[in-house]
Amino acid sequence: MVELNGRIDTTNADQFQQEVKPLMEGNQSDIDIDCAGMTYTSSQGLRTFLLLQKSVNARGGKMVLRNMNPMVKEVFDITGFSNIITIL
Amino acid sequence: MKLDIHSEMILDEYRAQLPIFERLKDIVKKQLQRCLDENNILVSGLEARIKNENSLERKLAIKGYKYRTLDDITDILGARIITFYSDEVDLISALVERIIEIDWNNSVDKRKMLETDRFGYMSLHYVCRLPKSVYNDPTTPELNQIRFELQMRSTLQHVWANMYHDMGYKSDVEIPMEYQRNMSRLAGILELADEQFSLIRREINDYRRNVQSLVASGNFNEVPLNGDTFRSYLELKPYHRLAEKIAAINQAELYEDSLMPYYNVLYLLGMKTIGDIENMRNEYSEGAYQLALLQLAGTGLDIVACSVALQNLCIVSVLKQGFGKAGLLKLFNLVYGESSYNAQRAKRVFEQAQKINLIQ
Numbered sequence: 001m002v003e004l005n006g007r008i009d010t011t012n013a014d015q016f017q018q019e020v021k022p023l024m025e026g027n028q029s030d031i032d033i034d035c036a037g038m039t040y041t042s043s044q045g046l047r048t049f050l051l052l053q054k055s056v057n058a059r060g061g062k063m064v065l066r067n068m069n070p071m072v073k074e075v076f077d078i079t080g081f082s083n084i085i086t087i088l
Numbered sequence: 089m090k091l092d093i094h095s096e097m098i099l100d101e102y103r104a105q106l107p108i109f110e111r112l113k114d115i116v117k118k119q120l121q122r123c124l125d126e127n128n129i130l131v132s133g134l135e136a137r138i139k140n141e142n143s144l145e146r147k148l149a150i151k152g153y154k155y156r157t158l159d160d161i162t163d164i165l166g167a168r169i170i171t172f173y174s175d176e177v178d179l180i181s182a183l184v185e186r187i188i189e190i191d192w193n194n195s196v197d198k199r200k201m202l203e204t205d206r207f208g209y210m211s212l213h214y215v216c217r218l219p220k221s222v223y224n225d226p227t228t229p230e231l232n233q234i235r236f237e238l239q240m241r242s243t244l245q246h247v248w249a250n251m252y253h254d255m256g257y258k259s260d261v262e263i264p265m266e267y268q269r270n271m272s273r274l275a276g277i278l279e280l281a282d283e284q285f286s287l288i289r290r291e292i293n294d295y296r297r298n299v300q301s302l303v304a305s306g307n308f309n310e311v312p313l314n315g316d317t318f319r320s321y322l323e324l325k326p327y328h329r330l331a332e333k334i335a336a337i338n339q340a341e342l343y344e345d346s347l348m349p350y351y352n353v354l355y356l357l358g359m360k361t362i363g364d365i366e367n368m369r370n371e372y373s374e375g376a377y378q379l380a381l382l383q384l385a386g387t388g389l390d391i392v393a394c395s396v397a398l399q400n401l402c403i404v405s406v407l408k409q410g411f412g413k414a415g416l417l418k419l420f421n422l423v424y425g426e427s428s429y430n431a432q433r434a435k436r437v438f439e440q441a442q443k444i445n446l447i448q
Contacts, residue, residue, distance in 0.1 A: 043340070043391045050343070073429050074436070078383040080393030082424055084345050 001066075005037030013044030020052050029061035036067035046081055053085055064088055089145050095152035102144055102158055108230050109138050109165050115223050116167050116188075116236060123187050124169075129180065132243045133170035139163060162194060162215045165236035173289060174242040174282040177212055181240055184214070187222050191215040191235060209249055210279065211241035244278040244285075309363030318351045321362050330373050331397040334380040340390040350398050353422045357405065368405050375408070376400035378444045379437075399423070403437060407446050413438045 002023065008016045023031055031052070041049075049065070056063045065087045068076070076082045091099065117136045124131060139147075144164070148155075155161050169184075171177055177199075194215040220232050241249065252271055255263065263271075302311045303320040311317050327347065335342040359365050379400050384392070402423075406415040416434035424430065441447050 043389050046389075046391055068429075070429065070432050073433070075387075075389065077433060078380070078387070078396070079389050079391060080343075080345070080396030080399055083349065083395040083399060084343070084393055087424070087429070088427065 001032045003034045007040040008045030009042045017048045024055040031063045033065045035065050095148035098158050132172050136167040162235045163237040168239040170246045171242050173286045175286045177240045189217040189219045210245045211239050214238040244282045248278050308366045311362040327397040331394045335392050337384045338390050340392045343393045345393045345395050372404040375404035375446050
């Protein structure tokens with residue numbers, strides 16, 4: 001399981017993308033992300049989750065985000081991303 | 089098995105040519121598959137085999153005198169296309185004729201050989217050659233000279249033929265008339281079933297075309313809501329304008345996601361026809377936009393999924409029908425699956441809806 005902590009915003013979105021790059025390029029089929037420590041995500045963060053999900057799906061796997069705090073979940077809900085990404 | 093000298097010579101020829109037959113088998117199979125793929129035809133099976141030595145020996149022992157050389161035996165290599173439906177056999181044979189040279193004098197349509205009151209083996213058998221226009225290897229011209237057999241039949245014809253083959257053809261004992269008759273009766277039943285499958289498929293295709301034309305013509309109230317009709321409706325991009333309007337709140341990128349998962353949601357919300365969901369769109373688009381405006385304005389979120397339009401329409405529909413927080417919770421459970429988030433979200437959205445007077 002991968003753990004995410006803190007904010008994903010304009011100041012660190014590129015860094016976040018770099019950090020998840022090994023997950024995109026790796027061969028791990030399923031990716032489980034614990035979002036308990038994540039306090040915010042910007043649009044850039046949403047885009048990165050989308051890219052990560054696409055790469056995981058392309059290799060036949062599934063990406064799941066877990067333990068999201070309600071404020072972060074709200075971002076996924078109001079943008080319609082809860083319809084695209086599996087959040088448990 | 090004791091064979092005469094003539095048959096032994098044919099058998100030797102067979103052994104010597106086996107590698108070429110193996111190669112031809114692979115080429116034929118590949119060419120047939122390509123032909124099917126290029127014409128977007130799915131079949132139940134495509135197979136090819138080389139007659140094994142024992143089987144050839146048996147054949148030679150019984151009627152070796154009929155063959156001058158191995159070339160006269162046309163089923164050393166046999167390929168078979170098994171279609172899903174009996175009416176596809178003619179279509180596939182027409183396509184195959186374009187890529188393979190048919191020896192019409194030795195080909196036979198066994199479907200047409202049975203008398204009107206007889207039921208039994210039904211299959212189209214072509215004796216063929218691979219023309220140079222399809223495959224040419226100057227080092228192995230035999231590949232274009234060897235004749236092979238291609239059988240085409242439906243899945244049910246294949247089932248019957250396999251059973252018949254297994255029960256009688258290989259046996260040394262002749263099948264008694266009584267059992268022959270039972271096999272013929274089964275062949276009759278399968279022939280009827282084959283026809284029914286083809287008929288049902290034609291009717292389903294007609295239904296789909298009708299529905300597509302009704303959806304395209306805008307007669308939505310006459311179109312029952314089901315997976316097919318909803319898919320046709322979505323091709324009209326009914327939610328795109330609302331999604332674009334929502335995206336414009338933050339000058340956001342619109343991410344095109346699938347709306348098909350909402351089919352079950354709409355169905356369970358009681359929508360019976362495409363007209364019902366069209367009415368929902370007409371009546372509640374403004375409310376759905378106002379909700380998005382309240383939620384997104386000032387957030388700086390500059391990407392939204394297309395599905396947010398239909399998501400908000402469903403929310404407004406539930407609220408306008410007076411189902412309140414409980415209705416929202418039910419909706420979110422349907423859309424996202426049951427989760428602890430849903431109750432909080434139902435409460436929050438209910439409060440937001442009150443702020444913009446969506447709830448009277």
